[in-house]
Amino acid sequence: MIFFYGTKASTIKNGIINNVTCPHCDTNTGMNYSIFGKYAHLYWIPIFPVGKVKILECKNCKSTYELKKLPESIQQKFNKEQEQNPSKTPIHHFALLIIIGLGVIFGFYSSFKSDSDSKEFAENPKVGDVYFETTSTGKYSTSKVTKVTTDSVFVLVNNMEIDKKSNVYKINTNSNFTTNTYGYSRKQIIDFVKDGKTIYEIQRK
Structure with missing residues (x-):
């Protein structure tokens, strides 16, 4: 069955944090991360963002984690890196709202x-x-x-x-x-x- 509404996600940022200890292999290494922006959609057109998912992968053992499941020390390092280089929600995640807004403006103008x-x-x-x-x-x-x-x-x-x-x-x-x-x-x-x-x-x- 095809659903015309729901939520989807797209990658909005990739990066790396160094000098962290992987909880699985206990190695001091780096972790690659990806931030996915989740958005509600209607007929595959994004309506509005509904949050972000942050996934990290150990460079040594390739274990993957959600940020919230990692130790506090890694979360703090990740958050500090984000403060210096924050991820931004893409404007196209608001596509339907923008279309509706433009339609309203056009209606008033007309x-x-x-x-x-x-x-x-x-x-x-x-x-x-x-x-x-x-x-x-x-x-x-x-x-x-x-x-x-x-x-x-x-x-x-x-x-x-x-x-x-x-x-x-x-x-x-x-x-x-x-x-x-x-x-x-x-x-x-x-x-x-x-x-x-x-x-x-x-x-x-």
Whole structure:
């Protein structure tokens, strides 16, 4: 069975400590060590780190130990070496959190940009602008600018409505627009965008 979530580990540092006595062969020697960073993952994408595992190997007899199972003197020597040259958690161990964070930032930016553009397009309308609107029935639809004068904006109204705002693009097709033209004052369009409901977005190609 394949599991899409769980924990994994990767090597984040290798090194050596010298002049220690191996508890197995009782030889004054050196020990190679590896530090493994453990991380939680989802669909093999790291989410966040969940700790480190430190493994040491005697250079003489090749016995291996977890650091916490070695004598205090070796642990102290190891910790002193780490203070001088600490191991750092790789940034990719936070990959999913970073992706989510960037997604949130992008969402805020897109919303801000859309609001800013809509206000600009309302103040300076052009033929072809598409108004995304909340209808009088509480549903969603669009209208398309066909003419702009000094004081007025004229639009073709979409004869279709839809329940979900996120699906409005599905009905925003040329075949759904009526041949009847409706006119609004330019101030009305600005006010509609300001209230954020009547016209909640303007798109311009």
